Amino acid sequence: MIRRSVLPALLLAAVVASLLIGQVPMSLAMLWQGLVTGEGPGALILDTIRGPRVLTAIGAGAVLGLSGVIFQTLFRNPLAAPDVMGFTSGAGLAIVGAIAFGLTVPMPLVAAAGGLAAAVLVAALAWRRGHRTPPLTLILVGLGVGFFTSALSTFLMTLLPYSEAAEAQRWLTGSLAARDWTHVAQVWGIGVVLVAAALAQAGRLEVLELGHDLAAGLGIRVERARWALSATGVLLAAAGVAVAGPVPFVALMSGPLGVRVTGATGVAARMLSGAGAGALVLLLADLAARAALPGIQLPAGVMTGILGAPYLLWRLSREMERGKL
Amino acid sequence: MSKFLWIACLLLLVVVGSLTIGVRSLDPAAYWQALTAYDPRDPAHVTLMAIRIPRLVAGLIAGAALGVAGTVMQAVTRNPLADPGILGVNAGAAFALLVGTTLLGRADEAIVALLTFPGAAIASAIVFALGGGLRGDVGPVRLTLAGAALNALLLSLVTAIVLVRQDSLDVFRFWVAGSLTQATTRPLAEMAGVAALGTGFALLIAPRIEALSLGTALSRGLGTRPGRVQAGALVVVTLTTGAAVAVAGPIAFLGLMVPPLARLVAGHNLRGELVVSAMLGATILIFADTLGRLLLAPSEIRAGIMTALIGGPVFLWIARRVRPGASA
Numbered sequence: 001m002i003r004r005s006v007l008p009a010l011l012l013a014a015v016v017a018s019l020l021i022g023q024v025p026m027s028l029a030m031l032w033q034g035l036v037t038g039e040g041p042g043a044l045i046l047d048t049i050r051g052p053r054v055l056t057a058i059g060a061g062a063v064l065g066l067s068g069v070i071f072q073t074l075f076r077n078p079l080a081a082p083d084v085m086g087f088t089s090g091a092g093l094a095i096v097g098a099i100a101f102g103l104t105v106p107m108p109l110v111a112a113a114g115g116l117a118a119a120v121l122v123a124a125l126a127w128r129r130g131h132r133t134p135p136l137t138l139i140l141v142g143l144g145v146g147f148f149t150s151a152l153s154t155f156l157m158t159l160l161p162y163s164e165a166a167e168a169q170r171w172l173t174g175s176l177a178a179r180d181w182t183h184v185a186q187v188w189g190i191g192v193v194l195v196a197a198a199l200a201q202a203g204r205l206e207v208l209e210l211g212h213d214l215a216a217g218l219g220i221r222v223e224r225a226r227w228a229l230s231a232t233g234v235l236l237a238a239a240g241v242a243v244a245g246p247v248p249f250v251a252l253m254s255g256p257l258g259v260r261v262t263g264a265t266g267v268a269a270r271m272l273s274g275a276g277a278g279a280l281v282l283l284l285a286d287l288a289a290r291a292a293l294p295g296i297q298l299p300a301g302v303m304t305g306i307l308g309a310p311y312l313l314w315r316l317s318r319e320m321e322r323g324k325l
Numbered sequence: 326m327s328k329f330l331w332i333a334c335l336l337l338l339v340v341v342g343s344l345t346i347g348v349r350s351l352d353p354a355a356y357w358q359a360l361t362a363y364d365p366r367d368p369a370h371v372t373l374m375a376i377r378i379p380r381l382v383a384g385l386i387a388g389a390a391l392g393v394a395g396t397v398m399q400a401v402t403r404n405p406l407a408d409p410g411i412l413g414v415n416a417g418a419a420f421a422l423l424v425g426t427t428l429l430g431r432a433d434e435a436i437v438a439l440l441t442f443p444g445a446a447i448a449s450a451i452v453f454a455l456g457g458g459l460r461g462d463v464g465p466v467r468l469t470l471a472g473a474a475l476n477a478l479l480l481s482l483v484t485a486i487v488l489v490r491q492d493s494l495d496v497f498r499f500w501v502a503g504s505l506t507q508a509t510t511r512p513l514a515e516m517a518g519v520a521a522l523g524t525g526f527a528l529l530i531a532p533r534i535e536a537l538s539l540g541t542a543l544s545r546g547l548g549t550r551p552g553r554v555q556a557g558a559l560v561v562v563t564l565t566t567g568a569a570v571a572v573a574g575p576i577a578f579l580g581l582m583v584p585p586l587a588r589l590v591a592g593h594n595l596r597g598e599l600v601v602s603a604m605l606g607a608t609i610l611i612f613a614d615t616l617g618r619l620l621l622a623p624s625e626i627r628a629g630i631m632t633a634l635i636g637g638p639v640f641l642w643i644a645r646r647v648r649p650g651a652s653a
Contacts, residue, residue, distance in 0.1 A: 084473070136466045143470070147577075148634075148640075151502075151577075152634070159621075293489060298484075299484070302481045302482075309478030312470065312473075313475075316455065
């Protein structure tokens, strides 16, 4: 019971810290007054800057974390995350493309289309007739698709005029600066639907995790269930990228971190703890990026990259010791 | 032998193309005059001597060096996906260059020449140690992911530095993809020497690297010391990649594409492969640079972006074929 409340408590502490710390520091009294009465300087900061920022971070982190849990469970590999397999860079490329060609389509749609296209490309390229694709091939092909889409993004950026290139650059790094309530509504609105869809498929994922033959024997339509889960996972990742940009490694880190904190075993519980851990990681990364250097606001994506890359290296050496790579 | 001649002809062809194709069309006679009787007031002579020839030389150095670096990396790790760009060695050298020039506040030739080598050395040591590359018996996924992690880490740090210093986007663009446009400000002669040194050393230790590929135990039996050969390979990679980054910035995927092609030409003979790799690397980079100038003329696409656009599909093609669990 105590263990179950650790993650929510950490999340609450991170939210409070994120609301208090910033260029204009807030006291707890100001925060309380702003929250309860909706008046005073605290309310203004909450309403215009930190409220939307914190809620966007929670929403985006949660959908990214949940997306990571889905892929890591589906492929039974802790390295299979949408940010490693190129889905988030596909979504990022779509956003840069939309900026470059002046499309007026809403960003979540663009990001979702890009993420789905990248995922379909990875699946198609890794597929070979008569073979069941090993997860490691998917990861390698995904890395390659990620390299290629990043190169295309860089290419498009060089075609843009300076101001638009700078905007595209901010997008590609992944940032939570200057979010407003439409971002919050977007990620929470889409997020709630997708989280519900993911939880509804948790039972099937639990059986799939036992192995495909066993799952088929238990009456699961394996291919259909895998496609539905993959689509849900890609859309979750795209929903996060649409409001926060392709922040690196949040999806990769969150699942294992969530399980470590909550000790969850069932798939539904792991999904929820991964979502909670994702929210926590993105909140803390954003806070650290804002507060690390006085007077300078770094994008959150810089911090998740600095935290996530050593994690990936550590994970690799762990997998190596177990003889899985 | 005739295959070597074909490659040499190909190289000659792209060299001629690179000298003749450009925004300003030059009179054929001007080439000879610029070399024999250089006149600084003649714009044709200036175009040739100050822009096209340095650019060509930079392409030759960087292309040949990266071809050699990629071949040595793939031979030592027995990993067909090894490349200085993918494994983060380019990024390490460029990162050292960026940090050094930012801290010291100067970017002259001497500084550029001194900074890239420690960066390349540290990055290759890190990625090989963490990626298990030196054991030579690990699957390609691990080494590739270790490189991706190192690249991501350095990219984040560079973004932070660029934002903190309020530097222009150009610094960042330099870091992401190399180009041959700044050849005149680069230490071309010195780096040509270093790249040649690295290539010579690679040719020297090539038979031992081949012995190593028989497996650690067997190669010990043949009198090779695996640790020494691997250290020698790291020296080669450091010298060649450092020289390439010093003249052209980080150019990805060239070291990935060249070795399989070189193997087609030279067969399974590492010395021949290295020679062909150097020639092919230069050919492909100069071709990519010329193509980048043509596609969007009068604007141009950086050579590093061109190689990434060509190399991404090549990576995918190879990645589909390796058996990721086994050592490849």
